[in-house]
Amino acid sequence: MAKKLKVGVFSFSCCEGCQLEMFQMEGEILDLFGEINLVNSRLIGKRGKFNELDIAIVEGSIISAKEKKELKEIREKAKFLMAIGACAVTGGVPGVRNNISPSIKKKIRGQMKKHHLEKVHNLAEIVKVDYNLKGCPINYKEFVVVMNQIVRGITPKDVDIPVCVECKHNENLCLYKKNKACLGPITFGGCDSVCINEGFMCNGCRGFRPDGNLKTTLKRIKRTGMDEKDLRILLDSFHSLGARGG
Ligand code: SF4
Ligand code: SF4
Ligand code: SF4
Structure with a gap:
């Protein structure tokens, strides 16, 4: 054995x-x-x-x-x-x-x-x-x-897609269409967009993808009316921004 x-x-x-x-x-x-x-x-x-x-x-x-x-x-x-x-x-x-x-x-x-x-x-x-x-x-x-x-001696592969890919696959209406913020565009997927499926935003718990477009996402979030302080709190709820070097 x-x-x-x-x-x-x-x-x-x-x-x-x-x-x-x-x-x-x-x-x-x-x-x-x-x-x-x-x-x-x-x-x-x-x-x-x-x-x-x-x-x-x-x-x-x-x-x-x-x-x-x-x-x-x-x-x-x-x-x-x-x-x-x-x-x-x-x-x-x-x-x-x-x-x-x-x-x-x-x-x-x-x-x-x-x-x-x-x-x-x-x-x-x-x-x-x-x-x-x-x-x-x-x-x-x-x-x-x-x-x-x-x-079995295999190193698993990273799921390197943003949450948005899974969210679209799940046919959710994008939260930005309801003028709500979401960090899905810059966050590593693999969770099957579970939060958005239940009506909540993604707040980046799986960490930020190094090539996720932070600048564009920040612009979109600001357009929802979120103030600077709340935006900082959201971005670093899981120290994802700090870990990415932002
Ligand atoms: S921004 Fe959020 S709600 Fe919109 S598609 Fe991406 S994950 Fe879904
Ligand atoms: S917060 Fe985490 S579990 Fe929820 S959608 Fe974003 S990455 Fe997935
Ligand atoms: S706070 Fe840390 S240990 Fe607790 S569920 Fe989240 S990642 Fe896991």
Whole structure:
């Protein structure tokens, strides 16, 4: 019988919602468990010892020197490292701290611990990431597809289309036609435009595509009447703009 792959799941600064989503897999996770040996996951109370890992699945952003050190140790032991969720991929909600005004930064400095870093980091800013599974939270069905590939030694391909492509395929009426803002044109697709299908705008949880036309999207959003402050908040709800370098 083939040796089972050693897999560890790790959480840094986040709400652990992506790991929760992952364990929704029920039947599918049992299939996967036939091929993997889950050695670490705080959420399900597994804290095994390991010197090496075949696959490390990591959620959360890095906000402290301690987390930075731990992430580097995980990377050294893991053959393949997958970041899951916006916190790990772009910096996510914790990354919003990077762009707050100096006056608010001054106020929260008192709440910050000595070992807290000045900047919140996504994983790729600290270590090599082999695959980024996007979203806040991740979609468990996408997780199953991606994991099945990784377990078979295949690095999954990025879905490199904007949300608009899926939105049009789903025959939604574009929110701009209703004078409402949407970040779909610059955001990585792969979520099947789930928010727009339900009547909400896309606020960029899967991160911004480097070649998405930010300038045109900003112009279109401003035409809806959104003020500058709300626009900044929207653009960096998941630190997507900061991660893209905007
Ligand atoms: S990406 Fe979203 S759901 Fe996942 S851990 Fe971060 S905040 Fe939670
Ligand atoms: S801008 Fe938004 S609503 Fe319009 S097509 Fe793109 S994703 Fe859909
Ligand atoms: S539509 Fe936008 S905000 Fe909603 S899940 Fe997709 S990428 Fe995230």
